[in-house]
């Protein structure tokens with residue numbers, strides 16, 4: 111998924127840096143003996159990579175769609191019958207579209223005669239999305255599928271539908287004409303299954319609340335860097351994941367999001383939230399990904415982390431997120447910092 115702040119292209123850098131640093135600190139335990147926590151999990155790509163290395167994983171995100179995808183990546187493995195999963199996907203692909211919540215509120219045909227006409231998906235793809243979402247829920251309520259299958263199918267739907275969205279990149283706005291990829295008929299494609307025998311747990315909580323109740327060895331933090339809230343930029347994925355018929359507002363059809371507004375996107379609140387997070391963290395090794403354009407300055411982060419143990423920083427040049435290309439900004443790349451703390 112094309113996700114703001116995704117670490118997909120930085121995985122090798124992150125993984126090798128983290129493993130080298132902890133070894134330099136004298137760490138001798140094998141991954142299977144350690145707990146790795148990814149508490150701003152987003153697409154789950156970092157958690158997935160460390161799961162494959164054999165670590166026990168704790169993952170978390172405040173957004174429900176992220177929870178769903180990460181739950182599949184992290185908690186599903188040998189407990190899924192791949193042949194059966196493939197059949198379920200085929201069945202879902204055969205379902206006839208229905209005029210459900212997504213069609214009625216986010217497609218051009220469905221919003222005819224309404225105050226706001228929206229075009230987030232083609233009419234056909236919106237109907238297909240509704241049909242698949244409703245069927246997954248029915249199967250689940252009728253106990254025709256297991257919890258593991260439910261998150262596999264729902265995660266696959268979220269990941270698939272995003273490829274057909276008629277947006278420039280995020281859901282803060284839709285395009286006036288259907289772009290090419292949005293015109294193609296939607297096909298549900300399965301998320302891959304990462305095998306591993308490790309202990310994993312995924313949460314859907316505010317990180318500052320959760321941090322007091324979890325502990326482990328390596329804590330990886332990848333908070334938002336700027337004022338762009340994920341709850342508004344990905345509101346449609348949230349609604350597809352929850353499918354809770356929310357009251358929606360305005361031109362873009364935003365759902366209520368006050369509970370999911372992140373203090374990490376607020377210049378006035380971010381320092382305190384970050385300082386509390388580091389103070390309350392019950393982990394020996396703490397890593398923070400942040401770039402040189404973030405709301406917190408380099409010096410602020412350094413002074414907060416230095417208070418609690420041995421601090422160091424590593425850097426990597428990184429091409430900026432695609433959505434920014436249209437903006438009139440000079441820098442083509444940002445510097446990505448990996449701040450490290452070995453907590454006393």
Ligand SMILES: C[S@@+](CC[C@H](N)C(=O)[O-])C[C@H]1O[C@@H](n2cnc3c(N)ncnc32)[C@H](O)[C@@H]1O
Pocket residue numbers: 113114115116117118149150151152153154155156170171172173176315316317318332333334335340341372373374
């Ligand atoms: C930079 S993205 C993480 C990207 C992720 N590492 C990846 O590679 O896909 C930041 C994530 O933090 C989540 N988030 C923001 N504020 C949060 C909070 N207070 N508690 C938990 N998650 C939060 C957002 O929903 C978003 O998914």
